[in-house]
Amino acid sequence: MNLKGVKAWFRFRGRRLGFVSFFFQRFSGLFLLAYLYLHLYDLRLLVQGPSAYEAFLGVTTSLWFLPLYVILFGVAIYHGANGLRVMLNEFGYGVGKSRQLFWVFAVGAMILWIIASYVIASLLFNM
Ligand code: HEM
Numbered sequence: 001m002n003l004k005g006v007k008a009w010f011r012f013r014g015r016r017l018g019f020v021s022f023f024f025q026r027f028s029g030l031f032l033l034a035y036l037y038l039h040l041y042d043l044r045l046l047v048q049g050p051s052a053y054e055a056f057l058g059v060t061t062s063l064w065f066l067p068l069y070v071i072l073f074g075v076a077i078y079h080g081a082n083g084l085r086v087m088l089n090e091f092g093y094g095v096g097k098s099r100q101l102f103w104v105f106a107v108g109a110m111i112l113w114i115i116a117s118y119v120i121a122s123l124l125f126n127m
Contacts, residue, residue: 017099021082028079035072061127066120073116081109 009023045053059065085105088094094101 017102021085021102024078025082025086028075028082031075032079061124063124066124069120069124070117073120074113077109077113077116081105081112 009026012019012023042056045056082102082105085094085098085101088101089098
């Protein structure tokens with residue numbers, strides 16, 4: 001493994017906004033990958049029958065899980081929104097205006113995050 005290369009992931013001095021957005025893109029992507037693994041791992045409970053899975057759902061639909069869902073939504077929405085911005089740039093849209101495009105997507109992602117957090121909170125509170 002190239003550890004020198006990995007250390008460079010964390011070198012912020014003299015970097016521009018593009019690097020910061022990619023830094024979060026990479027770590028949000030790794031977070032989603034870890035979540036996907038955990039999600040597949042918990043789905044294996046289905047093999048043990050409905051009661052095992054329902055007992056697990058009882059835990060994951062408790063209010064203790066709300067902060068985790070809010071974090072998960074924030075990370076997923078950031079990754080998706082910033083990923084779409086990068087793809088637009090790569091197709092030639094907003095070239096030379098990446099900074100403005102970043103902030104448009106960041107504000108859009110923030111609004112979406114607030115709405116998603118409100119929806120999941122109201123669902124959990126009504127369970
Ligand atoms: C709406 C769905 C998604 C979009 C639009 C998207 C888009 C992107 C883009 C464009 C990049 C590259 C950024 C760049 O080169 O500057 C990226 C990186 C990455 N994505 Fe996604 N992605 C999505 C969903 C996911 C999911 C569900 C996972 C994990 C299960 C994931 C894992 C990753 C990882 C690990 C990286 C970093 C790769 C690296 O370090 O070079 N992405 N994503």
